[in-house]
Amino acid sequence: MSFSAIKGQDRPVEIIKTYIENSRIEGGYLFIGPEGIGKKMTALALAQALNCEEAKIEACGHCASCLKIENGQHPDVHLISGDEAQIKIEAIRQLQKEINLKAYEGVFKVFIIDNAHTLSAEAANCLLKILEEPPKKSLLILITEKPNLLFKTVISRCKILKFLPLKREALEGILKKDYKLDAQFAHFLAYFSEGRLGQALKLKGAGLLAKKNNLIDKFVLGPRPDTESLASQDKEEVRFSLNLLAAWFRDIYLLKAGLPEQEVINADRREELRRAVDSSSFLDLELAFTNISAAISYLEKNVNTRLLLFNLGMELWKA
Numbered sequence: 662m663s664f665s666a667i668k669g670q671d672r673p674v675e676i677i678k679t680y681i682e683n684s685r686i687e688g689g690y691l692f693i694g695p696e697g698i699g700k701k702m703t704a705l706a707l708a709q710a711l712n713c714e715e716a717k718i719e720a721c722g723h724c725a726s727c728l729k730i731e732n733g734q735h736p737d738v739h740l741i742s743g744d745e746a747q748i749k750i751e752a753i754r755q756l757q758k759e760i761n762l763k764a765y766e767g768v769f770k771v772f773i774i775d776n777a778h779t780l781s782a783e784a785a786n787c788l789l790k791i792l793e794e795p796p797k798k799s800l801l802i803l804i805t806e807k808p809n810l811l812f813k814t815v816i817s818r819c820k821i822l823k824f825l826p827l828k829r830e831a832l833e834g835i836l837k838k839d840y841k842l843d844a845q846f847a848h849f850l851a852y853f854s855e856g857r858l859g860q861a862l863k864l865k866g867a868g869l870l871a872k873k874n875n876l877i878d879k880f881v882l883g884p885r886p887d888t889e890s891l892a893s894q895d896k897e898e899v900r901f902s903l904n905l906l907a908a909w910f911r912d913i914y915l916l917k918a919g920l921p922e923q924e925v926i927n928a929d930r931r932e933e934l935r936r937a938v939d940s941s942s943f944l945d946l947e948l949a950f951t952n953i954s955a956a957i958s959y960l961e962k963n964v965n966t967r968l969l970l971f972n973l974g975m976e977l978w979k980a
């Protein structure tokens with residue numbers, strides 16, 4: 662997990678390398694940017710670089726320290742994640758204890774707090790105290806895609822590094838070259854995942870292109886919307902399918918507004934998109950968006966999915 666493996670984040674990575682070179686990397690850092698673009702990878706590459714036994718800036722990737730970090734087994738590198746729930750005070754108290762101990766094996770103690778916006782108020786307060794006086798040779802890396810939900814006092818104690826998604830065209834190139842995806846699928850993934858490499862990689866298996874086309878054929882282009890096969894999916898899948906549908910209508914809308922054809926997500930269905938551009942009005946398309954996003958928010962509540970999708974199907978079919 663070296664810095665060179667991180668694609669499209671040249672700016673934050675260069676800044677970090679300069680900090681390491683000048684031995685100015687201590688205290689609190691905040692990595693901001695959308696999910697799935699390499700923030701956590703960069704944090705881990707940084708932890709490796711600081712603790713590598715063989716190299717200084719670009720970690721070797723094969724010494725005992727690098728391997729332990731890669732496998733999540735290094736006693737001085739900790740990952741706290743608020744994936745599901747809030748990060749509670751207990752987790753930060755534990756961090757407080759650990760950070761004040763001497764490093765066991767490594768040179769630097771590194772604490773990565775993923776989804777830092779889920780810190781509870783108490784946990785954030787406790788973290789603030791640590792950030793005010795971080796021990797020498799320790800580093801706290803906070804990661805978030807929602808900095809507006811973080812406490813301002815916490816933000817003010819951190820050096821901020823912004824991560825941006827890749828240009829979609831560039832991601833398409835990477836997916837073709839490095840991941841050997843065919844041109845159509847690479848294009849779809851790059852645009853659907855909005856330039857987020859991590860997101861694209863998550864979606865690259867499991868015949869997504871066929872699934873997406875099947876959905877559009879059955880739900881939008883068919884003689885009548887086939888809501889039954891969609892309703893038999895679980896909630897997560899239904900939500901994902903609704904996002905695929907939203908992308909379809911987005912394409913029609915933007916094409917109608919003059920977006921160049923190579924910029925659409927569903928570039929493999931240009932013929933059908935062109936036809937839809939001619940047959941739908943802006944108002945139809947706005948309604949389609951409204952209906953899809955309403956359906957997505959209704960999904961969160963415990964509504965009858967079958968009925969919800971039936972109604973949505975009828976609305977979209979009219980469009």
Ligand SMILES: [Zn+2]
Nearest residue numbers: 713721724727
């Ligand atoms: Zn190493």
